[in-house]
Amino acid sequence: MLVNRKCNILIVGLGLIGGSYAKGLKKLGFHVSAIARRQETIDYAIDNNIIDEGCIDINEKIIGEADIVVFALYPHVFKEWINANQRFFKPGAIITDVTGVKSCVVYDIQDMLRDDVEFIAAHPMAGKEVYGVENADEKIFYGANYIIVPTDKNTDEAIEICREIALLLQFGRISTLSPAEHDEMIGFVSQLTHCIAITLMNCSDNELLVNYVGDSFRDLTRIARINENMWSELFLLNKESLLREMDKFLDEFKSLRDELASDDAEGMKEKMRISTARRALFDK
Amino acid sequence: MLVNRKCNILIVGLGLIGGSYAKGLKKLGFHVSAIARRQETIDYAIDNNIIDEGCIDINEKIIGEADIVVFALYPHVFKEWINANQRFFKPGAIITDVTGVKSCVVYDIQDMLRDDVEFIAAHPMAGKEVYGVENADEKIFYGANYIIVPTDKNTDEAIEICREIALLLQFGRISTLSPAEHDEMIGFVSQLTHCIAITLMNCSDNELLVNYVGDSFRDLTRIARINENMWSELFLLNKESLLREMDKFLDEFKSLRDELASDDAEGMKEKMRISTARRALFDK
Numbered sequence: 001m002l003v004n005r006k007c008n009i010l011i012v013g014l015g016l017i018g019g020s021y022a023k024g025l026k027k028l029g030f031h032v033s034a035i036a037r038r039q040e041t042i043d044y045a046i047d048n049n050i051i052d053e054g055c056i057d058i059n060e061k062i063i064g065e066a067d068i069v070v071f072a073l074y075p076h077v078f079k080e081w082i083n084a085n086q087r088f089f090k091p092g093a094i095i096t097d098v099t100g101v102k103s104c105v106v107y108d109i110q111d112m113l114r115d116d117v118e119f120i121a122a123h124p125m126a127g128k129e130v131y132g133v134e135n136a137d138e139k140i141f142y143g144a145n146y147i148i149v150p151t152d153k154n155t156d157e158a159i160e161i162c163r164e165i166a167l168l169l170q171f172g173r174i175s176t177l178s179p180a181e182h183d184e185m186i187g188f189v190s191q192l193t194h195c196i197a198i199t200l201m202n203c204s205d206n207e208l209l210v211n212y213v214g215d216s217f218r219d220l221t222r223i224a225r226i227n228e229n230m231w232s233e234l235f236l237l238n239k240e241s242l243l244r245e246m247d248k249f250l251d252e253f254k255s256l257r258d259e260l261a262s263d264d265a266e267g268m269k270e271k272m273r274i275s276t277a278r279r280a281l282f283d284k
Numbered sequence: 285m286l287v288n289r290k291c292n293i294l295i296v297g298l299g300l301i302g303g304s305y306a307k308g309l310k311k312l313g314f315h316v317s318a319i320a321r322r323q324e325t326i327d328y329a330i331d332n333n334i335i336d337e338g339c340i341d342i343n344e345k346i347i348g349e350a351d352i353v354v355f356a357l358y359p360h361v362f363k364e365w366i367n368a369n370q371r372f373f374k375p376g377a378i379i380t381d382v383t384g385v386k387s388c389v390v391y392d393i394q395d396m397l398r399d400d401v402e403f404i405a406a407h408p409m410a411g412k413e414v415y416g417v418e419n420a421d422e423k424i425f426y427g428a429n430y431i432i433v434p435t436d437k438n439t440d441e442a443i444e445i446c447r448e449i450a451l452l453l454q455f456g457r458i459s460t461l462s463p464a465e466h467d468e469m470i471g472f473v474s475q476l477t478h479c480i481a482i483t484l485m486n487c488s489d490n491e492l493l494v495n496y497v498g499d500s501f502r503d504l505t506r507i508a509r510i511n512e513n514m515w516s517e518l519f520l521l522n523k524e525s526l527l528r529e530m531d532k533f534l535d536e537f538k539s540l541r542d543e544l545a546s547d548d549a550e551g552m553k554e555k556m557r558i559s560t561a562r563r564a565l566f567d568k
Contacts (some may be wrong), residue, residue, distance in 0.1 A: 127499070145495055189500075189501040193501050196504060197500075199533060199540055200533070202555050202558055202559055210566050211429060212459060212473055220480060220504050224563040225559070228553040242544060253483045256482065257479075257530045260527060272510045272512035272515060272516065273512055275505075276508065276512070279509045
């Protein structure tokens, strides 16, 4: 293992995901520090054994001691932070992140970063509809997918460190995609599904809906409880990919609609056979 | 209680839902009989304490002894069955069902039915992506929604019997809607969501998808494993309502798409705030 228990790990941004990384890694015996916006967050995390130490300002000592730094910030804040504070990183430090979009972040950060530290992007495909370190829970990672997003600038060693972090946190499948492949995939599996959930809830203002829904409607709209600032930023930063996926979905949906309108039972059944066969692969 | 343990209950159609009714009601002490298509189904249900007795043919004695008959068949089979065999019903019997569409079924059956028996329609909003009596599980009803769908022809007594069955099976909220209201509501909360799940799985033939999805994509496509014969029939029998709901969804989805295309962050955020507030009502 390249990652060993002597590594100091710094988490920047102590929300749900940052807090869950911290909690899981501290339980494994790592020294975990954190930088957050609010002192209450740091106090809560120390009191609840989520981190060893933390601060709300730019603490040169904490940053300078970290061997691995995990960024769990909004994309635009992430870039600003690196630009303003990268001079404090320990030489040889590995920087990684949990950002939901990559092309618009990875190249800029690698371009601006000092030569003696390395940024390797990653995306843990896990979350909850609640926010903040108070809801931190390392179990959300168990068995979840983890995508490493390297560029030509990344070393095999950094990719391996990223993989080891995912293994330590008990992620399930660990895959590697390029930034462009990642953003296209995430436009489909994550952003499009959030667009659908938002839209479903915008279709009806019936306050009694809860009396009539089954599990299907509940499941399709769970993610309609959404952080509007984060997700509108993520959508706009992946605009071209997401628009492509939305348009592909619109075409497919209209095709099913037109089959129904023209009483084309066989056409609908064929789509259902395809969806059944493809979805069955998830449950193997 | 109008429904007491001396009532004989007959289930016609012993699939997942019929089997789950049978299992739950037999556990409560009712005498439960069943009519199924295949002898294996009857044998399995008897061997596993799901029913007391059953047959695959039209058994005058079993039908004639039933105080309450629950139909769990495809809509078109349901109507044919009533037409062919209603002469065997016990005078005073209460007939109910679990059919997913109502307008096209309820009035026809009430019109053709003998005057000395009463049909009261109901829709248990519960299910699973598996089929058959082997997967029967009365727990799928616990806390689920149950919709009673009376017409002017129904008596208060029959409505109350229906409500008592739902309470005995531990459904959660019990509501009453007219057939037209039911079909509009189901077009939205159930059929539209299935159309979306089918469409999502038809958008990509990437066999590695399972490596990249998070819980959101899993949740939105769980119901994409679908019985194509039953659901294409349900869609076509509720065609006008479902088309209206699909078109409403298309308009809302396109509106979100156009906001993204024109960098209208505030417009997207407003939709997210609405979806968050409305969905929060489900989790109170």
